[in-house]
Amino acid sequence: MEFPSVKFKPRRDSYSRTRGGKSTILYLSCSNCKEPTLVYQKDGPGKLLRCYADRILWPPDLVDRLDAITPETIKTVGVIACEGCMQVIGTPTVYRREDRSAFRVMPGSLYSDASIESAKARSVGET
Ligand SMILES: [Zn+2]
DSSP states (O other): OOOSSOOOOOOSHHHHTTTTTOEEEEEEEETTTTEEEEEEEESSSSOOOOOEGEEEEOOOOHHHHHOOEEEEEEEOOOOEOOTTTOOOOEEEEEETTEEEEEEEEEETTEEEEESHHHHHHHHOOOO
């Protein structure tokens, strides 16, 4: 897969406001094989420890599968794995403080780029 060149518009809601109102669109690639894995809206500062289901913007088949997901059904989605090498990227969980569906990010499983240009440069430059 390749990252789409469309411009993603951050969603603004109470979740992003709670985190200070500043959101970043991240291009996340597999740390093992550099396959584009997720486009994700990160709200607020800090390390990427979990990916909330409602902030995953790409790929479309995953976004579709997460569309009707609730904290009661998130476990049925299974893990997020790299399509290239099957490395596990995230495991389903619920962030209890907000009762919000999420994936716990496996430490070290992702490269994170704040622009599609740097994500593409990574995949070209290091393979
Ligand atoms: Zn991979």
